[in-house]
Amino acid sequence: xxxxxxxxxxxxxxxxxxxxxxxxxxxxxxxxxxxxxxxxxxxxxxxxxxxxxxxxxxxxxxxxxxxxxxxxxxxxxxxxxxxxxxxxxxxxxxxxxxxxxxxxxxxxxxxxxxxxxxxxxxxxxxxxxxxxxxxxxxxxxxxxxxxxxxxxxxxxxxxxxxxxxxxxxxxxxxxxxxxxxxxxxxxxxxxxxxxx
Ligand SMILES: Cc1cc2nc3c(=O)[nH]c(=O)nc-3n(C[C@H](O)[C@H](O)[C@H](O)COP(=O)(O)O)c2cc1C
Numbered sequence: 001x002x003x004x005x006x007x008x009x010x011x012x013x014x015x016x017x018x019x020x021x022x023x024x025x026x027x028x029x030x031x032x033x034x035x036x037x038x039x040x041x042x043x044x045x046x047x048x049x050x051x052x053x054x055x056x057x058x059x060x061x062x063x064x065x066x067x068x069x070x071x072x073x074x075x076x077x078x079x080x081x082x083x084x085x086x087x088x089x090x091x092x093x094x095x096x097x098x099x100x101x102x103x104x105x106x107x108x109x110x111x112x113x114x115x116x117x118x119x120x121x122x123x124x125x126x127x128x129x130x131x132x133x134x135x136x137x138x139x140x141x142x143x144x145x146x147x148x149x150x151x152x153x154x155x156x157x158x159x160x161x162x163x164x165x166x167x168x169x170x171x172x173x174x175x176x177x178x179x180x181x182x183x184x185x186x187x188x189x190x191x192x193x194x195x196x
Contacts (some may be wrong), residue, residue, distance in 0.1 A: 010133050015184060017100070017138025022177035024055065024103040029135055033106070033175060036131035040124035047048055049124060049170075052107045059161065060105055063154070067091070067098045067144050070151040078148075098144040102174035107145055107158070109167035118146075121170035128173055138178035143157030145169045 001009070025033075030053055037051050054060055071091040076084055090096065098109050099105045109127055110117035125141060132139040148154050149169035 005133075007130070010130050014129055015138075015182040016140040017102075017174070017176075017178050017182060019178070019180035020100060020138060020174070020180045021101045022103060023177045025137060025175060025177070029137065030055075032102065032135060033128050033131050033137075036127040037106075037108070037124040040120070040127045042120040042123070043114075044113065046111075046116065046120060048111040048114060048117075048165065049121055050109045050125070050167065052109070052161060054105045054107065054161065055103060060099065063105075063145075063157065064099070065158055066094060066151070066154045066157055067148060067165055070148040070154055073151070074148060076147070082099065085105040086134070099142055099172070099174040100140060102140070102176040104175045105142065106173040106175065107163065108170045109163050111171050112166045112168060117168045118170045125171050125173050128175075132173075132175055136177075137175055138179070138181075140174045142172040142174050145172050 005051055015117075027177045034051055034053065038047070038049075042049070054063070068091050074084075074088075076087075080087065091098075106125075106128065108121035122179055122189045129141070145154070146169050158169070163169070
């Protein structure tokens with residue numbers, strides 16, 4: 001790559017963190033992350049997303065128990081069907097934590113019956129991941145609440161923290177300080193074409 005600047009560097013350096021220290025991020029950092037999220041593009045400038053930052057430990061632990069339980073009854077889509085047994089076994093292991101023990105979990109949801117719901121939230125979370133990287137924080141895309149969005153006990157619990165049962169649960173982000181940096185996966189060949 002011949003050109004470089006802070007943002008391009010940040011894009012290259014960001015990794016999915018799966019081992020966090022227990023230290024909570026500051027209110028200013030959380031504010032900056034959420035601000036980065038809401039400045040993402042959205043279809044026809046919809047901005048119909050909701051970012052719910054959960055930092056209360058009991059809430060996160062309870063959600064983890066509901067996720068473990070939810071996987072017992074989960075019916076996956078085609079992408080994951082072949083791995084169902086392995087996923088079920090993995091989620092029942094002692095110490096399983098779908099958000100890797102991160103001190104902050106940000107759940108991105110969006111209004112129902114909106115075709116760009118997940119796309120908008122994914123753009124917003126990438127902004128958030130890059131903002132986290134720029135602030136020296138680690139982050140990881142977390143899909144379990146999305147997979148289990150039709151799980152009734154999970155939806156009831158999320159409704160209790162203000163996420164409407166009508167909303168699509170699009171994606172989540174685990175954020176915190178990095179304990180162990182993740183390796184950088186090599187780029188696959190042949191994924192870019194230039195027609196000129
Ligand atoms: C749509 C999507 C879903 C993902 N879901 C998860 C997840 O549930 N748990 C997880 O640990 N990582 C998840 N990831 C992170 C990927 O595993 C990760 O981006 C990939 O392995 C490349 O590593 P890197 O982010 O460090 O470059 C997800 C990423 C995307 C884009």
